[in-house]
Amino acid sequence: MVAQVIDGKAFAAKVRAQVADQVAKLKEENGITPGLAVVLVGEDPASQVYVRSKGKMTVEVGMNSYEHKLDADTSEADLLALIEKLNNDPAVHGILVQLPLPKHLNEDLVINSIDPAKDVDGFHISNVGLLGTGQKSMVPCTPLGCLMMLRDHHGSLSGMDAVVIGRSNIVGKPMAQLLLGDSCTVTIAHSRTKDLPDVVRRADIVVAAVGRPEMVPGDWIKEGATVIDVGINRIERDGKTKLVGDVDYASAAERAGAITPVPGGVGPMTIACLLANTLTACCRSNGLPEPEGLTA
Numbered sequence: 473m474v475a476q477v478i479d480g481k482a483f484a485a486k487v488r489a490q491v492a493d494q495v496a497k498l499k500e501e502n503g504i505t506p507g508l509a510v511v512l513v514g515e516d517p518a519s520q521v522y523v524r525s526k527g528k529m530t531v532e533v534g535m536n537s538y539e540h541k542l543d544a545d546t547s548e549a550d551l552l553a554l555i556e557k558l559n560n561d562p563a564v565h566g567i568l569v570q571l572p573l574p575k576h577l578n579e580d581l582v583i584n585s586i587d588p589a590k591d592v593d594g595f596h597i598s599n600v601g602l603l604g605t606g607q608k609s610m611v612p613c614t615p616l617g618c619l620m621m622l623r624d625h626h627g628s629l630s631g632m633d634a635v636v637i638g639r640s641n642i643v644g645k646p647m648a649q650l651l652l653g654d655s656c657t658v659t660i661a662h663s664r665t666k667d668l669p670d671v672v673r674r675a676d677i678v679v680a681a682v683g684r685p686e687m688v689p690g691d692w693i694k695e696g697a698t699v700i701d702v703g704i705n706r707i708e709r710d711g712k713t714k715l716v717g718d719v720d721y722a723s724a725a726e727r728a729g730a731i732t733p734v735p736g737g738v739g740p741m742t743i744a745c746l747l748a749n750t751l752t753a754c755c756r757s758n759g760l761p762e763p764e765g766l767t768a
């Protein structure tokens with residue numbers, strides 16, 4: 473079987489266009505412009521690239537973008553004070569603190585100081601609890617983007633066997649919750665999983681979120697399965713830096729029914745979902761109906 477390529481880049485452009493339409497309507501009918509604040513602590517080059525591209529796309533859909541760049545040695549008190557200010561700023565509907573944070577800052581404490589209603593990453597314990605109990609919440613952007621692509625490809629996911637490789641709070645665990653919410657039979661695999669190849673071979677849906685370049689070879693993939701590759705790994709090959717996923721794309725594409733590429737798969741959907749979440753947060757805080765098709 474030769475896999476159908478799930479074009480995340482094109483899908484993300486469609487989602488952003490929907491967001492832009494709704495933002496234009498909000499401005500016209502209600503005089504409201506959604507605002508997203510992104511906080512970056514330190515100078516990690518990869519993080520700087522993401523933050524720049526988030527800012528650019530935020531403006532492109534007609535929202536206000538507020539970037540806060542803090543020194544790597546910023547104190548926890550100063551960071552918490554900034555978050556408090558953004559929590560109380562009516563022009564800010566979404567707050568994202570870029571992770572990972574420098575080691576001297578307590579990530580849990582910082583995330584849980586964000587107003588849950590403005591937590592567009594969906595990382596606050598309140599949102600995690602709401603998602604886990606099937607209540608309305610802010611849903612983490614990367615898993616939401618993966619879910620949108622899976623629903624678009626399959627229609628219903630009910631009864632499918634899904635394997636999520638990785639159990640991080642930002643990708644693996646919320647991904648598993650969303651798949652369970654759509655009635656998949658879900659297995660979460662991690663570094664202690666016995667016989668990972670065997671576990672993956674049973675899956676109709678494989679979501680790989682590990683951070684190990686091309687660790688999933690094609691012969692682990694069940695014929696016709698759908699493969700969602702979350703991994704973003706920069707490697708050196710033939711003297712050039714290259715971006716690859718957690719799945720060996722060439723061999724997996726020979727067996728899968730459908731597969732997301734890296735780049736151009738999950739990454740662009742993550743940013744599109746961040747904008748969708750900001751719009752959702754803005755609508756909820758103003759008591760307006762939520763945008764359709766942009767929430768989980």
Ligand SMILES: NC(=O)C1=CN([C@@H]2O[C@H](COP(=O)(O)OP(=O)(O)OC[C@H]3O[C@@H](n4cnc5c(N)ncnc54)[C@H](OP(=O)(O)O)[C@@H]3O)[C@@H](O)[C@H]2O)C=CC1
Nearest residue numbers: 614638639640643662663681682683702703704738739742
């Ligand atoms: N496209 C996008 O928008 C995004 C992409 N990413 C990318 O996704 C990847 C994962 O990110 P993140 O979840 O933050 O990573 P983490 O490092 O937080 O988690 C990695 C997970 O993979 C598991 N793991 C590690 N080695 C193995 C192994 N040999 N076999 C099975 N499982 C293993 C770990 O298990 P254990 O818990 O046992 O240690 C852990 O649960 C990265 O490449 C990251 O860059 C992340 C966010 C957004």
Ligand SMILES: Nc1nc(=O)c2c([nH]1)NC[C@@H]1CN(c3ccc(C(=O)N[C@@H](CCC(=O)O)C(=O)O)cc3)C=[N+]21
Nearest residue numbers: 568569570571572593613704735736737739740742743
């Ligand atoms: N609080 C927080 N929220 C996040 O959502 C968050 C974060 N911290 N820290 C880092 C990770 C990583 N992440 C990506 C987003 C987009 C691409 C993306 O658009 N990638 C492009 C390629 C970009 C390139 O060329 O480098 C693609 O896959 O096509 C990748 C990775 C969000 N993250």
